[in-house]
Amino acid sequence: MFMRTLLTGRRRLAAAGRERLSAATYVELVQSLFEHTVPALIMTLCFVCTGAYLVLRSNDAILLLLYGIGLMGSSARLLALFGLRRRVFEAGLGVHVARSIERRFGYGYIVFAAALGAFCAWAYATVSIEQHLLIVALIFGYAAGVAATVPLRLWISVTSSLLAVVPTVLVALMTPGVAHWGTGLLSALFLVGGIQSMIKRYRGAAAQISMRHLMETLARQDDLTGLPNRLVLRERFDQIVGRSDSRDLIALHCIDINQLEPVNETYGHMAGDALLKAVAQRLRRVVRGDNLVIHLNGDDFVVIQPNMSDGREAEHLAQQIVSTLDKSYAVAGEDIIITTNIGYAVDLQESADLERLLASAERALRQGKRGATGISAYDASLAPLSLHA
Template structure:
């Protein structure tokens, strides 16, 4: 049995943590079953320790439900990051393993002091609990395996230490089921991790320009939707459309391989200009789009465009060649043209054409839309 790897890609890890917070229905079910069974057994078995374990277990189960209700919406958010996912996993593990320790102690104590009928019910509870762990928490095996061990091993120890073939047989059956559950958890974890990692890799490829490594038009649209709906970013959004000047003569004179290297160099320079929330994409040929959120007014967008034009116009050394090109830039503001990305790109493209008409190497802002009334 191959143990889980200690490291997975960050995006895969976040997806695995998200799975923990989709366990509300089985959590509610095991809470109801445990509470009802604990009530029945403690009423028939006068034992202060068993009473306390029943109360603590019900409280711990309620705390698990509360945690899931509080965090499941955040867990499903696409903006969930690695640091926050780790913190949420620790919170989940604390509540989950706390309940596992209590249900394990309750089961062991019930086998020691309760009537035979109650022991049968406890055995069914533990088998059902372990099965739920194996299916619901298998994507985080360190939590799942720990919970199964804490929940079942105390009762196994009691049954194996109790005289009588029936008890020892029950202990052996629980031990076999425990081993099978652990094997199932680890197998499901490896299968899920490989599948999620592959799916994310294909999704990333579908959103990346193969030549420059920049995001493509699909990723651009998704990023714009994310930025426009995010509450933490204030201010306006500028959409810059860039078209390289004198790029076609480079391709015609030196060939497409040189042109491709030039595009890669341009993409690298664009990446150096971006702030934390800025976003650049290659949308075709020698055309690029940059999203600049969180700006105060048009002057900030104009300053960014001019800086971009100056940096791209600096000479490129490719092999033995020194190549000089330029860029024309048109930009549009969301506050003047609305929050529709295609309309913003169309307005920025129109401004770009005016920049080309000025001879290239220029930056032009799109004219504001006149609103009726």
């Protein structure tokens, strides 16, 4: 029964380790490692006090050596916990940085677990039987702390639990006496149950976090084109302006697709939707780097072009967009050719206002459509209207 339970736990752990996580979910799981600091401080205090008591009572050189290694491991764990805590909660934390932080945290955590396991096992074999209660309490307290603070990164929590508990379990099972065998067996069963509980908690938390991030993504994404929507436009614009350099310029392009209504009337709305998806795909290819393309509604798109040193960069991007979009599309078995109008506005980035810039770009777009020009511009920083055919 015990071996079957252990094998079941191993299979579940392996399956959980193969599950793929989104970047946002993974980053949040790594951040969970740093949410609780008090249990680590309590465990360090308990190890320092209990370990010192056992070393003094046993007067064993090996136990003293293991105690010293445990103190160094505990110090490394606390340094990683407090030294990386501010960094892991910084905005915009990427996957690669999160993975590096997780490894540094995890290695320190595991080193202490191995030192604790070796110390408790040797102490169990050398100290008097009345002191065994302290050892069992220490490793059970540690295992409970692992389950409470780091269960969402299984390679850390499961490895640490095994390294801390299994050595003492083996020593207890090899020590003659029913009490020792019972201690070893019960500890092993509790360990297996704890591992299964951590796997279940990890799966539930990962699924919940993934679902929350998915809902947040859907709320910021256009259903038809998959592009970011108006909500992202506001968020991204505020982020750009908030960290801008005084010399930078920003441009906002309003893009209007012609011939969409005739396509809907002639071939149906499904064909019109397919056309908009194709337009969105082409915009993704031409709008790169810091630039961001937004689908506002219908046949209207917006492109944010930040961090420019010269306003002519906006005209260059507008020309690229027009040349990319004004080509044939294979829709409903037909080659459909569309035309594009773009109105864009340029302003100083640090003082730019989204509503003002958007209104200026729309004004330029209307002016360009009345004049039958493909591209028109409005310099919001200087106020005059200038048209470019």
